[in-house]
Amino acid sequence: MTLDSRFAPGDTEPRLYAGWENAGSFACHPDSNAPPFTIMIPPPNVTGSLHMGHALTFTVQDVLVRWRRMQGRDALWQPGSDHAGIATQMVVERLLDAEGKDRRTVGREAFVDRVWQWKAESGGTITTQLRRLGASLDWPRERFTMDAGLSAAVKETFVKLFNEGLIYRDRRLVNWDPKLQTAISDLEVENRELKGSLWHIRYPIEADPGKFIIVATTRPETMLGDTAIAVHPDHPTLSALIGQHAILPLVGRSIPIIGDAYADPEKGTGAVKITPAHDFNDFEVGRRHDLAMPSVLDRQANVTLAEIEPLLQSRPKVADPRFVRSLAGQSRFAARAAIVAELERLDLLDKIEPHTNQVPHGDRGGVPVEPLLTTQWYCNAEALAKPAIEAVQTGKTVFVPKQWENTFFAWMREIQPWCISRQLWWGHRIPAWYGPDGTVFVAKDQDAAAAQARNHYGRDETLTQDEDVLDTWFSSGLWPFSTLGWPDRTKELERYYPGDVLVTGFDIIFFWVARMMMLGLHMMGDVPFRTVYIHGLVRDERGQKMSKSRGNVIDPLDLIDSYGADALRFTICALTGPGRDVKLSPSRVEGYRGFITKLWNAARFCELNGVRPEPGFDPTTARLPLSRWLLVEANTTIGEATTALEAYRFDDYAAAGYRFVWNTFCDWFLEFAKPLLSPAANPADAAEIRAVAAHVLGLILRLLHPAIPFVTEELWDRFEYGEACSLIGTAWPDPTPVPDAAEARAELDWVVRLIGLVRSVRTEMNVPPSKPSPLLLQGASDEKLGRVDRWNEAIRRLARASDVRLLTGEVPQGSAQAVLDEITIVLPLQDLIDISAERNRLLKDRDKLIGEANKLRQKLANADFVNRAPEPVVSENRERLETMNFEIGRLQAALDRLG
Template sequence: MMDKTFDPKAVETRISAVWEDKEAFRAGRPDRKDAVPYAIVIPPPNVTGSLHMGHALNNTIQDILSRFERMRGRDVLWQPGMDHAGIATQMVVERQLMEQQIDRRALGRDAFVQRVWEWKEESGGRIKSQLQRLGASCDWSRERFTMDEGLSAAVLKVFVDLYDQGLIYKDKRLVNWDPKFQTAISDLEVQQIEVKGSLWHIRYAIEGEPGRFITVATTRPETMLGDVAVAVHPDDERYSNLVGRHAILPLVGRRIPIVADSYSDPEKGTGAVKITPAHDFNDFEVGRRHKLLSINILGPEAQISVAGNDDFLRDLPTSDSLTALMALDGLDRAEARKRIVAMLEESGDLVSIEPHTHAVPHGDRSGVVIEPYLTDQWYVDVKPLAEVALGAVRNGKTKFVPENWEKTYFQWLENIEPWCVSRQLWWGHQIPAWYDEEGNHFVAMTEEEAHAKAQEKHGRAVTLVRDEDVLDTWFSSALWPFSTLGWPEDTPEVKRYYPTNTLVTGFDIIFFWVARMMMMGLHFMDDVPFDTVYIHALVRDEKGAKMSKSKGNVIDPIDVIDQYGADALRMTLAAMAAQGRDIKLSVQRVEGYRNFATKIWNAARFAEMNGCQRVAGFDPAAVTETLNKWALSETAKAINEVAAGIEAYKFNEAALSVYRFVWNVFCDWTLELAKPVLQGPDSDAKAETQKTIAFIFDEISKLLHPFMPFITEELWAIKGEDGPERASILALAPWSNLDALIDPASDAEIGWVVDLVTEVRSARSETNVPAGAQIPLALVAPSADVQARAARWDDTLRRLARLSDITVVDSAPKSSIQLLVRGEIAALPLEGVIDLVAERARLTKEIQKVDADVAKIDAKLGNADFLKRAPDDVVEEQRERRAESLGRKVKMEEALRRLQDAG
């Protein structure tokens, strides 16, 4: 006998153990050696991480695909693993050391890295266990880590090969520099924050014209020490006679050219801009166009560096202010700004200061202001790789779902810049480059190979020192689809599972990860890494706001699983995963799908208590009862709908299809219509119905399994007669094809009963008929088939629609509302049941109220100032309220029309 209630906590633990014991998720199972492979690589979560709701959505979608294809007989590899997450992980361990008052540099590189490995072993498994709580059906026996031995070998080979091909090189360029961590960081790790600051207007004297100046405006006066030019727009007539002349840099006295460049905006500020190539990305490009010197006046901790700075001191005229400038050396940039502004005021070169709010780049982990910083770094020339990656999407080799994300992919790759891959960290893949005493570098797989190259160059043995930098985390992640399969070794897994099939990821890393995997896969494997990229939306709170700890609106998926079960959370996320639409998640929605799980459980108990047990050899095609034929036909349709939804990556449609089938078609109609037979005396019809319901319940378990794996696996195991063909566990059961059972004749009969009862119930509700009232139903000039059906199902129709009687009439009775059911007219005489006049008045008043509400919303949405100032979630809430109100209005207008037709 089944337990009275479904306990997710107890079931999830037990079912997980069954899957592990049966090796249900292992790729390359002996029974599938000839099956068509299907592979997904997990977007490797950071080893520092824990499961958040975005992970829950991402992995639920991957699991739906994996379980679905596994049930369809394919050899599924869902490749799990984690990313070493360079800067994030190093930051965590450094913070731990700081609490112990230990400095990383005092500890030394080897000891520090050992500490990180220890921490990884201790805490790195947290997210794995959380993914298992979610029900992720990864092949955990194949778990990989971006810094394990095999993946590290792949990283070394790719770096060396790209270097040998001339695609990796060292160059002095601007990077995003984090002064706290003292490393270059990627654009992804930079967060733009609106800051209330100032705009300083500074005058620069025109050489040879005493008393004439050109004024520039800047938000960063401290960088003016590195100015090498002033730029004006070529079409700006105000400055046309100054182009080619020189200005004198205030405080410094350096002679700098005035250049014409379209970067300068005549409509912005004074129309003249200071050019500091070493401290601004746009200025760097202007400097390259005009072959200007780059002067770096900041050190790695964002402190002023002028003393001993050859670039700064070069061509510097003797100046009385030089001593004052040297006094700035070593000052933090913020303090230096104050000093320089004071010096400009004193010299009379500060024209004005105005308040100015602007976006300032901050490190997303350090929280400090990021500096554009000129340093020597390693770069990948990705332009030729990008051309191939662009072609693979343009020719359809890889497709994006939704398709509009292709534009983002194209935009980034068409405008791609060299990729800075070096990081000034200790945790990560150390760059395989060694330097001799002269600064020459030798790139090689091993130190021995580097020494051999050095000896060949010098004709003697030389001392070499390895580059201390490590590679950008995204470099190793870019190899994930093939490095996890054992490449660069020619493994059976590489041959079988590459290219993979579907990548499920978020839009924010299309460039940082997806595009780089495409480039590396095509370059090293000569094929795309995946055929489809499914981009899922964001999970927001119920009001549409982005979840954040500062807002206090974060929903922890583990907390939700603890309270409602993994199945309820998964089904919620799947049902809301509409393509291109963010998910507004509320705990109430999860509670609703927990109730759905309870409904399934209770239906299973009802079936068990009514003798619905599996029978070996049951042939669904041999049933004779019309109700059973209809139920099996609806099951076949549901199987097709769910499969079509998953195949089209319309997970919400697939989830809602199975939800409607289970709740409405099976629970509300099949079981309800079968009750008189199941609870009646023994008969052939009863035995057939019991077997049919048991069979359908197994099909329901299969249909729901990709979405709700725990409860369905438990139901699959519940006692009953098992045929030899039945899989021992649901995770390995075959997906069904019941197209042969689709039966139009049974749909004409039972479908009519369902539609009639539904229409009567809807009409009763809309017109405010009291719930307990028994009302008559008149079939208006029905066909012989309909009249016969009504007779066969008279008791059922009266019970389910709360009808006092069913009659056949030639025309609709007075004061009745008419229903059109499959082309036939049915009428509900309501005179004496409700006050028709009062009900019409009520509905009219309600419609007017809705119109007023919609008008208020339209006024807001038509107000440009409201749209500009209101948060996105508030605007979206107003739009949803409008849509909801209009939906109610449609129903009320239909009810009013029916009452008006009734006279």
């Protein structure tokens, strides 16, 4: 075995991953007696490709799974993908469009077949990319939310909930995408800030000609469907109008002026028009006051007059039915312009103000969504939410970090009926059939529905299946148990449900986590997971959200190509703390690639110095202080790493491994060991150092394997610690007893602190590394002098000391001083640097920084800046001030050393 000069991830990673996969290293073992550990993958969209959010969540999951496997747990990391109704249908519709076809011309059956064809050819992109990341998923168990088993689970759940009255049909407002022609969920709506206008419209008071109530609106095109005007009951002037009626301009109908707390006296004119069929808040007001709810926009967002035609009245100076009828079929925006012009002509437009507001858009269709009153299928989420709330309150499921429980409670306690139907062709078609009179029959299949119809009608009738499909979140809400074979009682279901931990982002706590909790508790009688670990978002290095429009999107595959999967994974671990977003940049990944290189070079050094695993080596037999010190430090690191992973502190886990490898093992142990590995060293000492180095290198590879699986497996294999690709199944290390641990630790820690302090002083004073200086000790005890004597060669070599001795007499002129415990360390620098120039440099640098820090402190003390500036900018300034304060302290310490 000869290690290459550099670790080559591009060549190594595919080979090792194939080795693990072929060996079945990722497989769970349902017949095992080992305690199970289950993580359910948040199923990525079948249309998706790996992005930084995926890289974060899958790295964290893989770290947990690899660690638990090494602890002896029977780990199931369930893979799979979501059929992603809208996204997938759009992909295939675009393909058809390129061929000059339309889904309606090819028909539903042929279209669905085409989607399955696309899925077979192109739907596995992200699973290939997850392999590149090193994700150790149990691939033979891969599931798809539209496969036969999950489809059976969906039908079973729908029928059960319907029979229990928890699924029903209702006419309510939904988010309607006029482009995609379907209802969409809140998750599929994004608010965009747009500059528009606020139109102030005069509504004549019916009983008091010549008087008006003025209403401000951003949507004059919906006023055709107004059925009331609301004012706050406590409004100082407008409340007197409550109970009267106003004339609806253009339409001419009389509408009531009602009192409702929804009308904000401080906002707009204090009066709001109520259009129940086209605004979610207005819909609730309409229900409270039993208002009519006519729709004036159709599913294409064009004006429709079908429900208001009987209401049109001709009133001079207020309404002309001919004008309203001319709007029929116009788009909402064309109608808006025409209505504003007509209001102006009728002198009913009081004023127009510039106005910036948040306009909801469909994230797929890209056009403004419409609140639309339609008949849809709903699930009684309020009833299902109560057990889920109780489960979190009682600790059956805990959130990490705990504060996300408050978000969960806030959403769940205000939960609305869940619209579960979508006007798509790709998805789980709703298992409901309609008889000739509209009676609905819900069943798992058409034969069962026909039997219900026969019983109802007393004869066979032709049934028509509902055209809609189910919301994607309905099937993904069953994921924790449908993937395990439910509704059959499989051994996998009995063993791996509930899962141990769910890893996901906070943005889908409500949309996915809550639905899994509700459906899992109702269908299985138990929570779907014991812990929900919520990670932050991946942002750019300035803390801004990544987006194509900003041009700051980072492709994880580009990072893997440039630096290797291990470097990306370790960076993610190092930056992932509780409740904290990950600020990522290619330079951070490049920096942590240096850590991978450091480990590789340390292994090469060990190899060149004859370090090989010693079968049967017993660490408790170590006699050299250096050996015992390293073993003690290794024990500490094992404890820190284990504690960190148990607490989901991935940053602390990475930091513990980083410190031990870079500092303890590489910078100190291997440097201290060099003389003991030389040909002139005592053979017994050299043999022990080699055995300890091999033992600890093996510990390092095991400790770091969950985070950086490729480089650790490669070194494990090359050093022949075990069979090829066997590290993944090797036991997680446990601390081992170390004889005389306290004595060895005290001695080596002191030597390390001494060398580190001398190095720090030399750096502060700009002493060139090529110029050694004497190292004088004042006030050292015999014990400390004994340590200096035993480690004299290492101290001189690593501290750049020409000699090390006890100071007798006065401190030499032009010396820098530092204190280590009771000892004063003196470095004579008179002949090495210009003391006066160095003092002036330090003063100048310190004073410049003090000035800059004072300016920054004043800036941060300005409440106007703190409140108005983006949070990432404020955060960045605070971090800069903290760095400046640290540097000022360092410069002052250097000045103090010069006296």
